[in-house]
Amino acid sequence: MRMHKAVRVAASAEASIGCLRGCVPRSRFFCLNASKPVQPTSIGGSSTRARPSQRLFSQSTRIRAAAAEAVLKAAAANPNLAQEEIVKNLDPVEKERLNRIRNIGIAAHIDSGKTTATERVLFYTGRISAIHEVRGKDAVGAKMDSMDLEREKGITIQSAATFCDWVKRENGKDETYHINLIDTPGHIDFTIEVERALRVLDGAVMILCAVSGVQSQTITVDRQMRRYNVPRISFINKMDRMGANPFKAVDQINQKLRMPAAALQVPIGSEDSFQGVVDLIRMKAIYNDGPKGEIIRETDEIPEECKQIAEERRNMLIETLADVDDEIAEIFLDERVPTQEQLKAAIRRATIALKFSPVLMGSALADKSVQPMLDAVCDYLPNPAEVENLALDTRKAEAPVKLVSYNSLPFVGLAFKLEEGNYGQLTYIRVYQGTLKKGMNIFNARSDKKVKVPRIVRMHSNEMEEAPEIGAGEICAVFGVDCASGDTFTDGGLPYSMSSMFVPDAVISLSIKPKTTRDGSNFSKAMNRFQREDPTFRVHVDPETQETIISGMGELHLEIYVERMRREYGVAVETGKPQVSYRETITERVEFDHTLKKQTGGAGDFARVVGWLEPMEMTENGYATPKFENQVTGGAISEKFIYACEKGFMLSCEKGPLLGHQVLGTHMVINDGAIHLTDSSEMAFKNATQQAFRKAFKEGKGQVLEPLMKTTITAPNEFQGNIVGLLNKRNAIISDTEIGPEDFTLTADCSLNAMFGFSSQLRAATQGKGEFGMEFSHYAPAPGQLQKELISAYEKNQAERNKK
Numbered sequence: 001m002r003m004h005k006a007v008r009v010a011a012s013a014e015a016s017i018g019c020l021r022g023c024v025p026r027s028r029f030f031c032l033n034a035s036k037p038v039q040p041t042s043i044g045g046s047s048t049r050a051r052p053s054q055r056l057f058s059q060s061t062r063i064r065a066a067a068a069e070a071v072l073k074a075a076a077a078n079p080n081l082a083q084e085e086i087v088k089n090l091d092p093v094e095k096e097r098l099n100r101i102r103n104i105g106i107a108a109h110i111d112s113g114k115t116t117a118t119e120r121v122l123f124y125t126g127r128i129s130a131i132h133e134v135r136g137k138d139a140v141g142a143k144m145d146s147m148d149l150e151r152e153k154g155i156t157i158q159s160a161a162t163f164c165d166w167v168k169r170e171n172g173k174d175e176t177y178h179i180n181l182i183d184t185p186g187h188i189d190f191t192i193e194v195e196r197a198l199r200v201l202d203g204a205v206m207i208l209c210a211v212s213g214v215q216s217q218t219i220t221v222d223r224q225m226r227r228y229n230v231p232r233i234s235f236i237n238k239m240d241r242m243g244a245n246p247f248k249a250v251d252q253i254n255q256k257l258r259m260p261a262a263a264l265q266v267p268i269g270s271e272d273s274f275q276g277v278v279d280l281i282r283m284k285a286i287y288n289d290g291p292k293g294e295i296i297r298e299t300d301e302i303p304e305e306c307k308q309i310a311e312e313r314r315n316m317l318i319e320t321l322a323d324v325d326d327e328i329a330e331i332f333l334d335e336r337v338p339t340q341e342q343l344k345a346a347i348r349r350a351t352i353a354l355k356f357s358p359v360l361m362g363s364a365l366a367d368k369s370v371q372p373m374l375d376a377v378c379d380y381l382p383n384p385a386e387v388e389n390l391a392l393d394t395r396k397a398e399a400p401v402k403l404v405s406y407n408s409l410p411f412v413g414l415a416f417k418l419e420e421g422n423y424g425q426l427t428y429i430r431v432y433q434g435t436l437k438k439g440m441n442i443f444n445a446r447s448d449k450k451v452k453v454p455r456i457v458r459m460h461s462n463e464m465e466e467a468p469e470i471g472a473g474e475i476c477a478v479f480g481v482d483c484a485s486g487d488t489f490t491d492g493g494l495p496y497s498m499s500s501m502f503v504p505d506a507v508i509s510l511s512i513k514p515k516t517t518r519d520g521s522n523f524s525k526a527m528n529r530f531q532r533e534d535p536t537f538r539v540h541v542d543p544e545t546q547e548t549i550i551s552g553m554g555e556l557h558l559e560i561y562v563e564r565m566r567r568e569y570g571v572a573v574e575t576g577k578p579q580v581s582y583r584e585t586i587t588e589r590v591e592f593d594h595t596l597k598k599q600t601g602g603a604g605d606f607a608r609v610v611g612w613l614e615p616m617e618m619t620e621n622g623y624a625t626p627k628f629e630n631q632v633t634g635g636a637i638s639e640k641f642i643y644a645c646e647k648g649f650m651l652s653c654e655k656g657p658l659l660g661h662q663v664l665g666t667h668m669v670i671n672d673g674a675i676h677l678t679d680s681s682e683m684a685f686k687n688a689t690q691q692a693f694r695k696a697f698k699e700g701k702g703q704v705l706e707p708l709m710k711t712t713i714t715a716p717n718e719f720q721g722n723i724v725g726l727l728n729k730r731n732a733i734i735s736d737t738e739i740g741p742e743d744f745t746l747t748a749d750c751s752l753n754a755m756f757g758f759s760s761q762l763r764a765a766t767q768g769k770g771e772f773g774m775e776f777s778h779y780a781p782a783p784g785q786l787q788k789e790l791i792s793a794y795e796k797n798q799a800e801r802n803k804k
């Protein structure tokens with residue numbers, strides 16, 4: 001038996017006495033599957049070894065096809081069909097299989113302990129045989145931070161997927177849950193990793209620091225969870241730290257995130273005397289014993305000093321639930337006390353309905369109270385069948401259809417992440433419906449291309465295990481499937497397409513080139529790979545300077561790619577100064593009537609375009625994407641030439657007239673024009689539109705927009721004056737200040753341009769004790785003086801280039 005055998009003592013005081021005496025009846029212990037070798041596949045696929053879950057799967061082949069068909073038909077015919085109705089109609093065996101799957105992500109503010117907690121999850125479930133710390137003394141590093149750079153810097157850069165089986169004891173019975181887990185980075189520069197993970201996961205664990213509570217990136221991940229309707233449990237980590245206050249964090253979830261939340265536990269002791277938690281549903285004290293907290297000891301004896309707070313917090317839990325759940329509301333109004341089962345059922349219902357977040361607490365680093373968090377994942381987060389997933393039927397004017405997590409239905413999956421591995425491109429796929437089998441042909445809904453799936457694997461961080469097939473509701477990776485991030489795959493029979501993930505705009509760019517020309521080919525390879533893997537990393541060649549420009553989410557984001565290029569491709573590069581990605585917009589409506597006419601002997605050029613350029617209304621995301629409209633009547637310009645006008649407009653918007661940056665919020669209408677029988681061409685109309693655009697844009701008071709960054713700064717209270725001074729110098733607008741017992745947190749909107757070099761100034765102003773994070777907030781007009789300077793520098797540059 002391996003050392004890290006995880007053992008749970010049965011839920012009674014008698015059991016804990018038995019444990020102390022070393023004479024606990026056999027049945028009172030149960031082993032988590034730590035002592036078993038890791039299985040090659042799990043519930044969703046088939047494997048060489050039979051496990052109870054797999055027996056379920058093999059039974060599922062007996063599912064009546066007609067029933068499956070009926071469910072699908074009902075769902076497709078009525079996308080409003082309640083998800084519960086679909087679940088109710090599922091075959092019982094299939095229902096049970098799905099009930100034992102959880103696809104979850106771990107997301108949080110930077111450094112909250114996501115990777116540390118995930119390391120415990122892997123250890124307690126037997127996926128790894130020893131715990132290694134992030135930046136630990138043994139220099140091995142946590143399993144999920146597999147990249148050298150991650151281990152050196154102690155930060156997660158790429159999300160990593162893994163899977164494990166958790167055995168939960170329920171009513172004296174062991175229940176095995178299969179958990180697919182994605183650990184995501186906390187740093188905002190790698191936010192796309194959180195976006196794509198949350199796009200395909202059914203639930204999340206939101207980790208908070210017990211001292212800092214809700215932080216800037218907690219707010220970002222909260223927004224991302226809402227964007228994809230992902231229910232979450234909250235885990236307040238670092239209960240061993242000085243100043244830990246879990247209830248402050250609970251209040252902040254309620255107030256700052258506006259998510260009704262209540263603690264399901266209260267701590268026993270705190271800071272360095274943190275010992276365990278009291279479970280408020282069962283009113284039991286839970287402790288971790290053993291060298292790595294692998295032994296869970298539960299007892300009815302709640303420490304005297306915790307009794308009152310436990311009672312109070314239990315009442316608060318019931319009250320909060322009464323606000324979000326009808327059944328508990330009724331019980332509450334009748335002044336009855338809900339049973340444990342009623343409470344658990346209500347927490348589950350409300351969590352899945354996105355109305356509530358149950359809060360657990362512990363210390364991952366101190367190996368305390370991580371296992372109850374895993375129980376909560378199984379108890380309160382949805383199984384794949386309980387989550388509504390829609391696709392669009394491209395045959396029926398993109399009408400929404402429901403996907404049903406059912407193995408025997410036609411396959412539908414979404415490629416959510418690409419990674420270049422030693423064996424070629426690895427594509428992560430979430431299977432929403434049907435079964436993905438090795439050797440099967442699948443169709444890319446975007447390109448309509450058929451590809452064969454040569455190899456399917458399950459990822460365990462940077463390791464992989466072969467799987468012959470993957471069932472509905474599961475996550476896997478495939479080799480040899482060429483596609484883009486966000487592509488939908490089907491078995492060819494269904495014309496379905498799923499929505500992709502949100503890709504934020506790049507805010508910073510720099511020029512880059514290899515130091516020596518012989519590195520050119522590796523340089524291009526690296527650029528191609530990084531672009532394919534990360535939609536927020538963009539590369540283009542400036543047509544005028546011929547420089548390669550990379551753009552991304554922040555300085556760190558680009559720095560990491562520069563470093564990866566050196567390490568992974570042996571290419572040393574030279575980079576220019578980071579530049580802000582400005583935008584340009586028009587502020588007034590301007591009419592134009594522009595004729596392009598050239599007669600240089602032989603065939604000439606002729607095109608006349610008439611119309612106007614006007615500002616567009618702001619959308620909820622800020623400045624709108626530019627729009628072209630054709631209002632030509634009576635055939636003044638033929639369709640073919642109108643298409644060329646549109647092309648000219650799009651090209652103009654890619655490189656605005658003021659600074660050569662992208663144009664936003666600008667609408668072009670063409671309502672008249674003229675053609676010449678012999679001299680008109682598509683090229684002439686394209687050029688005429690570009691010329692008209694350039695002229696009208698300047699007349700319409702074109703304006704430079706700059707990215708404003710939501711900046712959060714945390715530092716000890718004595719430095720508040722210094723920091724406000726720093727921000728004032730940068731014309732930042734302070735929107736919120738929160739003063740804690742030791743630290744304060746300040747939120748402000750700052751121009752990105754003014755923030756270069758801020759990190760070293762902050763360090764100097766706070767004796768290295770201040771931290772800050774920045775996230776793109778919105779575009780706003782740049783200050784007049786800056787606009788003038790930028791425009792004149794650009795014009796000077798252009799003039800010099802033209803001279804050459």
Ligand SMILES: Nc1nc2c(ncn2[C@@H]2O[C@H](COP(=O)(O)OP(=O)(O)OP(=O)(O)O)[C@@H](O)[C@H]2O)c(=O)[nH]1
Nearest residue numbers: 110111112113114115116155156186238363364365
């Ligand atoms: N005191 C204390 N420190 C912890 C705890 N959990 C994690 N840490 C420490 O916090 C730091 C960050 O931990 P990580 O697990 O890397 O945090 P993360 O959220 O994965 O970090 P990113 O992915 O880079 O955002 C490390 O130094 C950990 O040792 C805890 O429970 N208590």
